[in-house]
Amino acid sequence: MSYKPPVQDMAFVLKHVAEMENLLAYPAYEDFDMDIVDPVLEEAAKLAANVWAPLNRDGDTDGAKLKDGQVKTTPGFKDAYLQYVAGGWNALPHNPEFGGQGLPWSLSMATNEMWQAANLSLGLCPLLTQAGIEALEHHGSDHLQKTYLEKLVSGEWAGTMNLTEPQAGTDLAAIRTVAKKDGDHYLLQGQKIYITYGDHEFTDNIIHLVLAKIDGLPDDNSGLGLFLVPKFFVNEDGSLGDRNDVWPVSLEHKLGIHGSPTCVMAYGDKGECVAYLVGKEGEGLKNMFTMMNNARISVGLQGVSMMERAYQHAVHYAKERVQSFKLGGSSDERVAIIEHADVKRMLLTMKAYADAGRALSYYAGAQLDRQNNEADADKKKAAANRADFLTPLVKGWCTDMAVEVSSIGIQVHGGMGFIEETGAAQFIRDSRILPIYEGTNGIQAADFMFRKFLRDQGTEVKKYIAEMTAADLSAMEAETQQALKSGLKTLKETTEWLLKQDMKDLDPFAASSTYYLKMFASVAAGFLMAKLAIQAKGDTSPFAQNKVKICRYYIEALMPQASGYAPVIMGGQSVLRDMEQHSFDS
Amino acid sequence: MKILVAVKRVLDYNVKARVKSDQSGVDLSNVKMSMNPFCEIAVEEAVRMKEKGLAEEIITVSIGPSQAQETLRTSLAMGADRSILIEIDENVEPLAVAKLLKGVVEKESPNLVIMGKQSIDGDNNQTGQMLAALLGWGQGTFASKVEKDGDQLKVTREVDGGLETVGLKLPAVVTTDLRLNEPRYASLPNIMKAKKKPLDTMAPSDFGVDVSPRVVTLKVTEPPKREAGIKVESVEQLVDKLQNEAKVI
Numbered sequence A: 001m002s003y004k005p006p007v008q009d010m011a012f013v014l015k016h017v018a019e020m021e022n023l024l025a026y027p028a029y030e031d032f033d034m035d036i037v038d039p040v041l042e043e044a045a046k047l048a049a050n051v052w053a054p055l056n057r058d059g060d061t062d063g064a065k066l067k068d069g070q071v072k073t074t075p076g077f078k079d080a081y082l083q084y085v086a087g088g089w090n091a092l093p094h095n096p097e098f099g100g101q102g103l104p105w106s107l108s109m110a111t112n113e114m115w116q117a118a119n120l121s122l123g124l125c126p127l128l129t130q131a132g133i134e135a136l137e138h139h140g141s142d143h144l145q146k147t148y149l150e151k152l153v154s155g156e157w158a159g160t161m162n163l164t165e166p167q168a169g170t171d172l173a174a175i176r177t178v179a180k181k182d183g184d185h186y187l188l189q190g191q192k193i194y195i196t197y198g199d200h201e202f203t204d205n206i207i208h209l210v211l212a213k214i215d216g217l218p219d220d221n222s223g224l225g226l227f228l229v230p231k232f233f234v235n236e237d238g239s240l241g242d243r244n245d246v247w248p249v250s251l252e253h254k255l256g257i258h259g260s261p262t263c264v265m266a267y268g269d270k271g272e273c274v275a276y277l278v279g280k281e282g283e284g285l286k287n288m289f290t291m292m293n294n295a296r297i298s299v300g301l302q303g304v305s306m307m308e309r310a311y312q313h314a315v316h317y318a319k320e321r322v323q324s325f326k327l328g329g330s331s332d333e334r335v336a337i338i339e340h341a342d343v344k345r346m347l348l349t350m351k352a353y354a355d356a357g358r359a360l361s362y363y364a365g366a367q368l369d370r371q372n373n374e375a376d377a378d379k380k381k382a383a384a385n386r387a388d389f390l391t392p393l394v395k396g397w398c399t400d401m402a403v404e405v406s407s408i409g410i411q412v413h414g415g416m417g418f419i420e421e422t423g424a425a426q427f428i429r430d431s432r433i434l435p436i437y438e439g440t441n442g443i444q445a446a447d448f449m450f451r452k453f454l455r456d457q458g459t460e461v462k463k464y465i466a467e468m469t470a471a472d473l474s475a476m477e478a479e480t481q482q483a484l485k486s487g488l489k490t491l492k493e494t495t496e497w498l499l500k501q502d503m504k505d506l507d508p509f510a511a512s513s514t515y516y517l518k519m520f521a522s523v524a525a526g527f528l529m530a531k532l533a534i535q536a537k538g539d540t541s542p543f544a545q546n547k548v549k550i551c552r553y554y555i556e557a558l559m560p561q562a563s564g565y566a567p568v569i570m571g572g573q574s575v576l577r578d579m580e581q582h583s584f585d586s
Numbered sequence B: 001m002k003i004l005v006a007v008k009r010v011l012d013y014n015v016k017a018r019v020k021s022d023q024s025g026v027d028l029s030n031v032k033m034s035m036n037p038f039c040e041i042a043v044e045e046a047v048r049m050k051e052k053g054l055a056e057e058i059i060t061v062s063i064g065p066s067q068a069q070e071t072l073r074t075s076l077a078m079g080a081d082r083s084i085l086i087e088i089d090e091n092v093e094p095l096a097v098a099k100l101l102k103g104v105v106e107k108e109s110p111n112l113v114i115m116g117k118q119s120i121d122g123d124n125n126q127t128g129q130m131l132a133a134l135l136g137w138g139q140g141t142f143a144s145k146v147e148k149d150g151d152q153l154k155v156t157r158e159v160d161g162g163l164e165t166v167g168l169k170l171p172a173v174v175t176t177d178l179r180l181n182e183p184r185y186a187s188l189p190n191i192m193k194a195k196k197k198p199l200d201t202m203a204p205s206d207f208g209v210d211v212s213p214r215v216v217t218l219k220v221t222e223p224p225k226r227e228a229g230i231k232v233e234s235v236e237q238l239v240d241k242l243q244n245e246a247k248v249i
Ligand SMILES: Cc1cc2nc3c(=O)[nH]c(=O)nc-3n(C[C@H](O)[C@H](O)[C@H](O)COP(=O)(O)OP(=O)(O)OC[C@H]3O[C@@H](n4cnc5c(N)ncnc54)[C@H](O)[C@@H]3O)c2cc1C
Pocket: A161, A162, A163, A164, A168, A169, A170, A171, A193, A194, A195, A196, A197, A254, A262, A433, A436, A437, A438, A439, A440, A441, A442, A443, A446
């Protein structure tokens, strides 16, 4: 079953949730109007569906390999990547000063969703390049920007992100890769693990962004620096010089995303790994976070992509598989399983979560555009706060839901779902990385609870809740309004309860953080779905009428499940406190 | 050389066509429309000729509703230089299309017209031939290869018995078959540039062409559903059925 990018769904969310028309009114976009949306989505869809998607299964069965110190990717991947670069797609949201197309981030949310859904393993390469561009643009010196940005923006060169070491995953202060100053550059020595696209043959050069400890500085976060390490040196005239001392030493065998090379990287085995500082000494973590925040939203979007892909796959099968008579129907003819209420429930659940995730993530993308373009300082700050606030929600919620939705996808297929050749199994194996990398979802929940909620004593949360409370829902059916109001009420009560707890003991907050994140994201997505439904109601097309049903199903049948977290948060975690390590010895 | 390419906006080839409930035609409301695949091949061929330095300008023309502008923008994103829309909401029959195109040819004086051999909605396969006849130009239909050979155009045609190559004096009309080329995907920068390329809108009356239909459609129905087959008991029964029921042997 091939992938068909849901261009109409995307355009609808861009219009009514990201509010593209308002975004395009910013001076930076004066060359563009709403007429660009459809042609851009339509053309990207062709490449995604006809070139990237057909290689998805090949990536799974014939994944990346390491041979003689060089990674060889799945046959076909390089050509598909080069077509994407030649089409100018990598440059879509980037700064025209460096060859970017200068289109809004929101629009790139839609095109990125297509690349990731078509082929998650291949899509990871540009995802990391994009994050690297952000870090360089914000923190790189003029010289670094001039030397590297243009080729990264076009996609002619690719980027990587190097944080993880065996002893330093979540805990980046434990990093041991060392950078020693050596004239106008540094020499790097150490090993990084799990480096996505640490090596490949798509591009002539690879630009590694590496977090390392600076020799002589303290052994904590304040001793870290962010470094740029090119695979090949770049001469003054822009041509490529010698190979730098950075090598892939092995590839991991993984549960999924087999097409994406996950490398162990050796820096400075011969003591000759030249690195350039990006930003200032001691600001490595901060600068890396510019990159991480961008990548976190992109990973959340990967979750949306996987939900959509798994859904399309399941619907296709459910229409073809004939099994059993319809409940209470005539017993002359067996029906396709899509006729059975329980299968319909599964399919609608998949679709509604995919749509809700899309709404939440594009909404976050729009905040980035506002943040980048607002002239008014207060509005700019408000957008930046909202983007920060939404980042862990998008990353944590959309990726958790991707695992659940791809699991439901397998269930729709019955036994065939468990059989690899059906293709549904790949989606759950591929999705399973999403809650882990780019900061585990546990860390997203902690970020949400402590940094985004408690640090400002709930200011942003209360502001957001007030906005939802003020939403005009009168166009919706009474039961839909009721579900929204009751979900919001529970969220409000839970929030107030949390704010009243004793902050001296942080463990109970940490123990509830995952549930609070899920609850907030579910309700926030519900209000975005209501917005979509209200717009769709004014339109008689079958697409719009269906959209109303999907939004209502989300609000009335899925969102209420989040209220179940309230008692769990307000009490259910108390036992946890009494559990010691030895309590787990049965 | 100046090339004129005709493009039509049709029901997307991935969409299953449905007949309107009053059986007056195919239901086109709320369905995805895109460029006729044979027309895409025609645009691609023109763009390749321009890239090879054989042509200086490519003009695309479409006859249809105002939404056909999107189709023309697609052709501009693929590499055409400018477009003309002859705006009309009603269905236009091949003869009227050919007459309108003749008007455009007289106005623009191209050396070559490239168009699809047929559109996948009407499947008429007439317009190119009619246009060539109206203009008194040579024609190379069902082209699977087009080469410039001195001041001639060598066109390889897909005919029932195999391939036939004809030499055409210019100006001429070429209609495309599926194997001529594989149309490109427009690049993002070209999609953006397409927005700024000129697109003129005209009316059939500008060319003095009467577009009223000559053919009356009585009824449009879906193809009959295939009926379930039966298992034959023996070879003799099979031969008998083929001879006497199906009357195919
Ligand atoms: C396929 C793949 C690709 C990857 N790509 C890259 C890449 O390109 N670049 C890169 O730098 N890294 C990459 N990673 C690494 C990834 O980001 C880390 O695996 C991830 O951050 C978790 O680190 P860890 O594996 O050390 O797990 P740990 O940090 O050991 O975590 C184990 C568990 O403990 C929990 N935990 C840890 N600390 C805390 C805490 N303080 N509070 C609560 N819970 C905690 C975690 O949530 C998790 O559930 C990749 C990993 C994989 C598997």
